[in-house]
Amino acid sequence: MLLTVNVAFGVVLAVLLLAAAVTAALTHLGRGREILVAGVRAAAQLGAVSLVIGWVVRYLPALVGFVLLMYAVAVWTAGRRITPRGPWWWAGVPIAAGVLPVLAVVLLTGIVPPTGIALVPVAGIFIGGALTATVLAGRRALDELRTRHGEVEAGLALGLLDRDARLEVARVSASDALLPGLDQTRTVGLVTLPGAFVGMLLGGASPLRAGAVQLFVLVGLMAVQVVAVAVTLELVARGRLHRRGE
Incomplete structure (x- = not known):
């Protein structure tokens, strides 16, 4: 397995996402909110797809x-x-x-x-x-x-x-x-x-x-x-x- 999915996995993802958003805000790139929304949407969408993809392909x-x-x-x-x-x-x-x-x-x-x-x-x-x-x-x-x-x-x-x-x-x-x-x-x-x-x-x-x-x-x-x-x-x-x- 390439990744171990556990509590540490979730914490690291949240920290990386927050770090990206904060860095964008501090450097005035103007995309901090978009980065946070994109990360949360990705998690939700991948979770939903993971639940339905097995049914869809049949x-x-x-x-x-x-x-x-x-x-x-x-x-x-x-x-x-x-x-x-x-x-x-x-x-x-x-x-x-x-x-x-x-x-x-x-x-x-x-x-x-x-x-x-x-x-x-x-x-x-x-x-x-x-x-x-x-x-x-x-x-x-x-x-x-x-x-x-x-x-x-x-x-x-x-x-x-x-x-x-x-x-x-x-x-x-x-x-x-x-x-x-x-x-x-x-x-x-x-x-x-x-x-x-x-x-x-x-x-x-x-x-x-x-x-x-x-x-x-x-x-x-x-x-x-x-x-x-x-x-x-x-x-x-x-x-x-x-x-x-x-």
Whole structure:
């Protein structure tokens, strides 16, 4: 077992969470309350999932409903993070565009069996990766358009279409959303041993099989995130994803 779950485990978690929140507050990062809420929510949500996941994976309707719930929460989270008072629901487009093709390929080819115990974690990994990429790309693109609005106007004056002028300004910043995934893939096995790899080893799989699973996860995530970033950038350029008043 990787961790011993006892009273000390709970105390250490609480101390680490509190330390993170206090550090954020003392250094004026402005995220102390969010850190506390995120930690408490994570504990509650994982506890609830632990209770129902064994039932969900046995029944197809429940399995589909659970995956759709993951998607809905991802859309809400990404959309509200990008544009709290704008058309946040557009965040569902890049997440779906990134996840659905990759998930379809791995299911149709039999790489991932169509069973709950395999589909739920794989879908969760891909949806989570698309969420992160969408948030980063959307926020970076909109921030860049706000600070470099004059360059957009200059592009329009030169005859560029509004979409093209916005793309020229926002493209590089939005592409930075791919950096965390790229760095994780580049350094895997050298800096970190990701969860899928460690989980397979702890489950008794051979190192070779565990490495193959982790490679599949990383490459699949890159594919998901590239599509999510590209679609997010297009939505921003076309004015679908925007902040109210901008």
